[in-house]
Amino acid sequence: MGRRTAWWRAVCRVAVVAAVAGALGTAGAGAGTPSAVAAGTPAPYGFSPDATAVPGVAGTADTALLQPGRTYRSSLPVTGGVHYRLELDAASRIYVSATAVPPADATVSASDGIRVSVRDAEGDSCSFETESYGGGRSARPITAVAAREPSAERSRCAGAGTYYAVVERVGTTAPEDVAWDLELATFSEPPLRDTAATTAPESWDSASPEPVTGEAETRDGGTGFASAVPLAQGVWRADVVPGQTAFYKVPVGWGEQLSASAELAGSAEGSRIAVGALELSVHNPVRAPLDDVSLNYHGTRRSVALDPLPPVAYENRYGNTDQVRGVRFGGSYYLVVHVAPQLAERFGDGPYALTLRVRVDGPEERGPAYAGRFAPRDVFTAVEAGEPGGSAASGGGSGDGSGGDDTVLTVVAVGGIGGGTVILAVLAVWAGVGRRRAPQSWSR
Structure with a gap:
């Protein structure tokens, strides 16, 4: 597939998603779907409308089951970890993302944060990640990810059976602290059909x-990962207010490099001067944080840039840094912008113009x-058994690989969409086509 075709499909998909979000937001604003952030009072974190409420318990008894590809809502207490159960096969890689949401007026220190781990039935750790607030010390949604990756070097985490995801707060606590809201998202990556290289690219x-x-x-x-607004390559502007966190997603395919x-x-x-007035972070399709930068604001124009990510490659998972290891699959990469309340x-x-x-x-x-198939499929781009290759822009792994949705996408992108009736008609056609077709310690 040519680069021009892939680019056009990326633009078309961005147009479709943006138009669908706009039409649904207009037609069903009272339905509970997270909406885009507008200038004014900062919105709270936008939990997925499909999230299932589950309790977190202190031990492994009576734990709620988390199924791959699903999103859940829970609560994180001030002290002690909360446990959730995973029933896993022997071959798939499973990623558990936890986004903790403290109250907007909460006081947090640089060392405060969360730790997420995946453990086997005996309580031994398969992997863990700790994410803290750092120097910004501004209460905002914070995300960490742990994984179960079958590995010959870690045989205790290689078999099928019961595992547990554990989420806990780290840092200091005060008597006035309260529980934080928690969004859990689970992702499943199937094994490869054929063998692949086991070393990361040497240079990029x-x-x-x-x-x-x-x-x-x-x-x-x-307002959250579920409502992240799609962006293609280009220059984008928004009005932001102190205390706001805005989420965007960018399609990045195999071999492509995001900056x-x-x-x-x-x-x-x-x-x-407002120290840490703005923070920009980037997350991979399973929401794992890869890099973040912040700027101090003096009242004059200031800018800050993320380090370029390496090109997306399966073999990156064998790299020596978290940033390289995280760029292991194509799909939606998230840009998260937080504006500190101190700016006000x-x-x-x-x-403020962003x-x-x-x-x-x-x-x-x-x-x-x-x-096999990724779960959920909509945030990944993969070449699955019996399907053609593709990038995040082209939506490889779309079903039968017929590419039959291109016509629908082109009509939407070229013709424009002005109302919900057109959206529903396009979705009906598209659905018909679909029926035909902390440092991360992830193991390697």
Whole structure:
């Protein structure tokens, strides 16, 4: 497939998702679906509307079952870990993401955060990750991911059976602390159909690319991972307010390389400074944090850029750094922007003009052949058994590989969408086509 075709399909898919989100938000604003963030009062974290409420318990007895590909809502107490049960096969890689959401007015220190681990039936750790707030010390959604990866080197986590996901708070607590809300998401990666290399690529272009230029297009962010607003390569603008966290997602295919920067426009002159006024982070399709940067704001225009990620490759999982290991599959990569409440104390309530510059470089490549299906499929791009290759832009692993949705996507992207009736008609056609076709300690 040519690069031009892949790019066009990426643009079309972004147009479809954005139009669907806009139409549904207009037609069913009272249905409980998270909506995009607009300027004004910061919205709370947007939990997935499909999330199932489950209790977290202190031990392994009477634990709620988490099924791969599903999203759940729970609560994280001030002290002690909460346990959930996993029933796993012997071959799939399972990832458990936990997003903790403290109250907006909570006080957090640099060492406060969460730890997520996956353990076997005997309580031995298969992997864990700790994520803390760091120097920003601004209460916001925080995410960590742990995994069960079958490995010859870690035989105790290689078999089928019962495992447990455990989430706990780290850092210091105070008597006035309260429980945090918790969103759990589970992901399943099937084994490969054929063998693959077991070493990471030795070199890749880590130089910062030229910033993307052009006219900025307005695109407000979502309030959570489930409502993350799609972005293609380009320049994007939004109005943000102190205390807000905005979520975006970028399709990145096999062999492609993501880079991004964020800029706050000037608002005032003076000697004041807001430390850690804005934080930009990037997460992979299973929501694992890969990198983050922050900027101090002086009232004048400031920008900050993430280090370019390595090109997406299956073999990255054998790399030596968290950033490389996390770029292991194509799909939706998330950009999360948080504006610290302290900005209001120094420079006012805003809104402030945010500019995101997003670049996706590199030649499109065919992904590896998997002997099964990802769960959930919509956030991944994979080459599964009996399906053609593809990138996140082209939606490889779409069913029977017929590519029959291109026509629908092209009609939507070229013709534009102005109302819910057209959306529903397009979705009906599309559905018909579908019926025909902390440091992460992930083991290797």
